[in-house]
Amino acid sequence: MTRKVIVTGGCGYIGSHVARAFKQQGNQVILIDREYRQHAMKGLDGFVANDYASPVALSTIIMHEPDVIVHCAGTSLVGPSIANPADYYDNNVAKTIAMLNVIKDMPKKPVILFSSSASVYGEPETWPVTESSGFNPISPYGRTKFMIEKILQDYFVGYGISSICFRYFNAAGAEPFNHDLGQEPGATHIIARALEASISDSVFTINGGLYPTGDGTCVRDYIHVWDLADAHLQAASFLLDDYPQSGSYAFNLGTETGISNLEIVEYIKRKHGIRYQIGPKRDGDPAELVASAALAKEVLGWQPQYSDIDTIVDSAYKWYTR
């Protein structure tokens, strides 16, 4: 069945992949983003070049009557959120409320698939992290995600808006078939930075080598962006076909497997060459962060297929060098 899908932040890294995946399924897809990236638009049905809480974006939502809104738009860097929390609470929380207040009055309410984050857990002390591990976001950024999750729960109870919050762990990789979507240059994630260092032949610095992990470097759970996109397709079917109007849910999206910073850099060294050093650790980086994804697998039938290190690094490398 063809569905109407709006993706806020659809020109961004994750939003562009989710939009592509919905389009490939035969749906009608419109993006809302305050930045325009032409490659994100391939084959899509429309673009609103504006803030997602602007009058033009909100009236597009009302007039288009989407079945699904994938809400990826947001600002998402931990450091800047500490330096400038006003911007984060405004762009992430206040504008989401403005959008939801329009949606709550629509006769046919779309379901919301919200880009939440593992940052809602803060620095968990045990792994893998389950959805009931307890919330302790340690930055304004993490707190904006936590707040929006709670708001979505309340808006289901009060107004019947169904939603799924996806707590992404570390999104990585690039569109694995044509390599024509990926992270923009200058991204802050380690795989992006290490590949850019490899390609430009500059020295890459690993942050910290004395963590209580197998090789002393931080361990993270990398989830391929195409697997994230697939989870959104499953979520739309779950909320629209299987259990309509059923609730507000939250799922971790990760692989249940940790990869260390050193393993990533050594992999890149073997495949493409890289010069690297181990520098001091960064404040606020937990030693290990690995998801339990059992709930998403059980409830949504989701299964990551592209999240091995070879596919993640190789797809990203092809995107950067395309």
Ligand SMILES: NC(=O)c1ccc[n+]([C@@H]2O[C@H](COP(=O)([O-])OP(=O)(O)OC[C@H]3O[C@@H](n4cnc5c(N)ncnc54)[C@H](O)[C@@H]3O)[C@@H](O)[C@H]2O)c1
């Ligand atoms: N990348 C990750 O590993 C990761 C992990 C956890 C959560 N997330 C969340 O997923 C979402 C997408 O992340 P991403 O990595 O694709 O980020 P991104 O920065 O690549 O994309 C975000 C997009 O949103 C747009 N945007 C921001 N504010 C907007 C506004 N007010 N109106 C319209 N457009 C706006 C930006 O222009 C950008 O294109 C974010 O909400 C982020 O917090 C990402």
